[in-house]
Amino acid sequence: MPTLTDCRDDFPILQRSMDHGTQLAFLDNAASTQRPVSVIKSITECYETYYANVHRGIHTLSEESTERYEHSRASVANFINAKHDHEVIYTAGATSAINTVAHSWGRQNIGSGDTILLTIAEHHANIVPWQQLATEKGCRIEYLPLQDDLQIETAAVSAALEKWQPKLFAFTAASNVLGTVSPVAQWTALAHQHGSTVLVDAAQAAPHQPLDVQAWDADFIVFSGHKVCGPTGIGVLYGREQLLEAMPPFLGGGGMINRVTTEGFTSAALPDKFEAGTPPIAEAIALEAAVQYISEIGLTEIEQHEQKIARHAETGLRQIEGVRVISPPSGEKTGIVSFVLSHAHSHDVAHSLSERGIAVRAGHHCTMPLHRALGITATTRASFYFYNTREEADRLIQAVDDIQKKFKPTGRRRRRSSGDRS
Amino acid sequence: MPTLTDCRDDFPILQRSMDHGTQLAFLDNAASTQRPVSVIKSITECYETYYANVHRGIHTLSEESTERYEHSRASVANFINAKHDHEVIYTAGATSAINTVAHSWGRQNIGSGDTILLTIAEHHANIVPWQQLATEKGCRIEYLPLQDDLQIETAAVSAALEKWQPKLFAFTAASNVLGTVSPVAQWTALAHQHGSTVLVDAAQAAPHQPLDVQAWDADFIVFSGHKVCGPTGIGVLYGREQLLEAMPPFLGGGGMINRVTTEGFTSAALPDKFEAGTPPIAEAIALEAAVQYISEIGLTEIEQHEQKIARHAETGLRQIEGVRVISPPSGEKTGIVSFVLSHAHSHDVAHSLSERGIAVRAGHHCTMPLHRALGITATTRASFYFYNTREEADRLIQAVDDIQKKFKPTGRRRRRSSGDRS
Amino acid sequence: MTSEQDIYEEHVLDHYEDPYHRGPFDEATHAHEADNPLCGDQIHIALKLSAEGKVVEAWFDGEGCVISQASASMLIETIEGKTLDELQEFSAEDMLALFGPKLTPNRQKCCLLSWQVLRSAVHSPLDPNDESDGPNFSGPSLGEES
Amino acid sequence: MTSEQDIYEEHVLDHYEDPYHRGPFDEATHAHEADNPLCGDQIHIALKLSAEGKVVEAWFDGEGCVISQASASMLIETIEGKTLDELQEFSAEDMLALFGPKLTPNRQKCCLLSWQVLRSAVHSPLDPNDESDGPNFSGPSLGEES
Numbered sequence A, B: 001m002p003t004l005t006d007c008r009d010d011f012p013i014l015q016r017s018m019d020h021g022t023q024l025a026f027l028d029n030a031a032s033t034q035r036p037v038s039v040i041k042s043i044t045e046c047y048e049t050y051y052a053n054v055h056r057g058i059h060t061l062s063e064e065s066t067e068r069y070e071h072s073r074a075s076v077a078n079f080i081n082a083k084h085d086h087e088v089i090y091t092a093g094a095t096s097a098i099n100t101v102a103h104s105w106g107r108q109n110i111g112s113g114d115t116i117l118l119t120i121a122e123h124h125a126n127i128v129p130w131q132q133l134a135t136e137k138g139c140r141i142e143y144l145p146l147q148d149d150l151q152i153e154t155a156a157v158s159a160a161l162e163k164w165q166p167k168l169f170a171f172t173a174a175s176n177v178l179g180t181v182s183p184v185a186q187w188t189a190l191a192h193q194h195g196s197t198v199l200v201d202a203a204q205a206a207p208h209q210p211l212d213v214q215a216w217d218a219d220f221i222v223f224s225g226h227k228v229c230g231p232t233g234i235g236v237l238y239g240r241e242q243l244l245e246a247m248p249p250f251l252g253g254g255g256m257i258n259r260v261t262t263e264g265f266t267s268a269a270l271p272d273k274f275e276a277g278t279p280p281i282a283e284a285i286a287l288e289a290a291v292q293y294i295s296e297i298g299l300t301e302i303e304q305h306e307q308k309i310a311r312h313a314e315t316g317l318r319q320i321e322g323v324r325v326i327s328p329p330s331g332e333k334t335g336i337v338s339f340v341l342s343h344a345h346s347h348d349v350a351h352s353l354s355e356r357g358i359a360v361r362a363g364h365h366c367t368m369p370l371h372r373a374l375g376i377t378a379t380t381r382a383s384f385y386f387y388n389t390r391e392e393a394d395r396l397i398q399a400v401d402d403i404q405k406k407f408k409p410t411g412r413r414r415r416r417s418s419g420d421r422s
Numbered sequence C, D: 001m002t003s004e005q006d007i008y009e010e011h012v013l014d015h016y017e018d019p020y021h022r023g024p025f026d027e028a029t030h031a032h033e034a035d036n037p038l039c040g041d042q043i044h045i046a047l048k049l050s051a052e053g054k055v056v057e058a059w060f061d062g063e064g065c066v067i068s069q070a071s072a073s074m075l076i077e078t079i080e081g082k083t084l085d086e087l088q089e090f091s092a093e094d095m096l097a098l099f100g101p102k103l104t105p106n107r108q109k110c111c112l113l114s115w116q117v118l119r120s121a122v123h124s125p126l127d128p129n130d131e132s133d134g135p136n137f138s139g140p141s142l143g144e145e146s
Ligand SMILES: Cc1ncc(COP(=O)(O)O)c(C=O)c1O
Pocket: A254, A276, A277, A278, A279, B030, B031, B093, B094, B095, B096, B123, B125, B126, B172, B174, B175, B176, B201, B203, B204, B224, B235, B366, C146
């Protein structure tokens, strides 16, 4: 069984040495995590020994593949504590999952004059689909702003729900920039009191904390496989049974129908209704291996470990002159630390860190409205996962200190070219 | 370089022995093909050595992954002879690709009273999305029927185009049941003469014949990775540049935007505009390995090899009394042979074949309107690929002969139970 | 996987070829019909229930694979004389046990079609003045092969 | 991959810290501005073109990463005195060569921003009576990081 102590051995890529003989410090986990051998092997094993298309083929390979595919669904349902396996719908990713809700539930339930409530800290995946819907339906979108301490207080949520009476409240369980964590159960309960349907973007929560959709009581929850040590090409849409039942199908095609005539079609039962076409079979099987792996490590242990390292990094970074950490000074947070340097643009920072073997993201991290609200165009983001070490955090701190110094203005003069007349 | 002669060694799963010590004869390739080692290895290599999220991260791994991802696009563009790499959009599969066209191009261009022309032989993936659009827009769908010889003559296509003046003509390049091949370039030219936009479902053509989208001159072409020896979780939407440019984006989220504010968003350029969210990264890389593999085998060689074996199987099956092959007696065909037995239901046939190690599909193969038009509810389908052998075809013929005999009525009598009063 | 000998046992093929009470039934008080559109299996069940809620006589009709038709025959043969309470207790597991040979999940659906139709039939009186929910031609949704 | 020494050469940092002709320019006849919304790089270029189509004077303004700003400075320094034909011939490859250190595709976009702005600027006369296509604030679309 994998443990926190020696889990790094399970990740071949973490052994990779980078430019200038440095060792990889992979601190870009909020963009996508890495995969342990067991996940990679599950794909190989699938394709090498029992793969066939699913969808109730009668031959042995298809039966085995179908069984493994549905077993994955059951494991994922268990991972998030869903009441029914068929409340777990496989999609291409968290983005696809949100779009599915926007197109199916949204187009059915949102009308002109209705309001959708978001937070200003949402990822574009949880903004753009609603903007598309708003354009079509003429509904209104309101954004909960951040307070000065970069938090959103529950009182503000309550007031916004009261004021806007939104049909939908869609918010992220954990910000992919600020690292802040929303009190999901509390906000969901409030929203339900106001008659709002709730979608929780758990893309940044699922990797880092035990998920319990029944305790959260949200109506829709989405996350991506590639952020929980699983493969690309797959994501999860959890939906409450009654809602999924009442919704029209989204994508049309094989597998999601009960009957097709030249006149029209009837939909299959859940979960097939929302899984048109050949599903991500190997990806589902690998996703099961991934949730198994991180469950064995232990989500609570993961959370604690990240906390320690990320807060260590944050403390170190805050001590560097000219470094501004874009995160509340306190409160519950995930393993994300975003920051800006007074002397260097985030692209130059990321580039220079990469030269030292340290992988981070630079840019707006698909949260332009948040960045605009913060008055910045780009941040550098280090995001830790359970396989990261305190030593890697120290390398980050040291490197940022170096970079801040390196790009500090020193009164350099450009060599005057002959044509220079200034 | 792989060759037709020893390619079976490249497919680990083909070595698998099945129940009762039989060897696997995988004749379910129209549902999904198997993967050679090179494809499986490309996934392993990606996750073990250079994986990170793409989308222009500044660190080394992200740069490597982005480069591999875009290199895949270039290879696939080359595989189908697209003019521009950015005409290749990665989707979750052929089904997703058709839905993308229906939602984006369709909702923009199809209005009440317009007609969409399909053939009765379409896969549900190329029917249901149009029915969904028709329900929304109040447009009409017409189906080209089959002639008695199960073909559709170009004269009939011409007449239908003349009669219906369809906004869209969507048809399959190769039927997944009949094995028939459409004269795509000819039909596309006719459709364009009538001002129709053309979508070609190449899900069953891409695996089996050299694709040249410029020669076909169709506006949209779709196919799936898993049917060309590639991974699950990925498909291709080819679209003509001007059309893709003019279409609104479909799914909203990260990656497909240029700029997002609280007020709205602007779309990214092609191909990003249609690739919202983290794309199927490892899948794209593996798809490149797949098209490389089958290109090295040679699409023309593949076509010829399949022809030989499938026609051998067809001839053998036709000679068995009570076996009806659901295919035109002549004409260009792919490696598909569908049939019904007078004495056994297709499920029992598939089941009994599986007992002999032979994997085939039974059912309506996602073509209920076609089956209804043929007056049958289900067929058994054997579909050959380049790694299948004449010996496997012989095993099929022999087995079907056995099964037809086995299920022949023999005047059996049920043991009368005590309660039997009849 | 079960072996072929198991699933197409003689006794199964016997029922397939010489089914019990297959055909129309004029005296039915209750009936229901369903199909699995995905493979074409169809089952119609007609029952004559007594006032005390006993199955006086039962018939079926249909077409489809060996499993669906043979299992329907076995089911019909079994239920005559049973009370509604006894039918209520007759579970899916009982149905699979009655059939005998072990089935993979996909084939279990074939076997359970008649069992599902029966469960609806007992609540589907043919007297239109009754609380009939009418014949229902939409089958259980069993997914689709590609 | 290039090494850090390469990409942030002294000469690059020199241009970053002491840029050529950075600031407002009153005598401009042509100007254009664009940004890369995805990383926040912004470049404004203002040109004074002579009647014969020569760059009499050129200035830039903007903010962003070292690559985008230093490369803009180098570009502006280079183009003064050039004819429009010469500018037309100045390719993306030339721009990358002018910058010097080898860049990965992602950073090339930073380097090419000013080059793209220049190509638009020469067709963007400031006289509103001219065939102006006006200032354009939408940058080239360079994708987005997640
Ligand atoms: C002709 C045809 N079109 C479309 C599809 C759908 O492909 P996918 O299930 O990979 O989306 C298939 C595969 O079943 C097919 O055979």
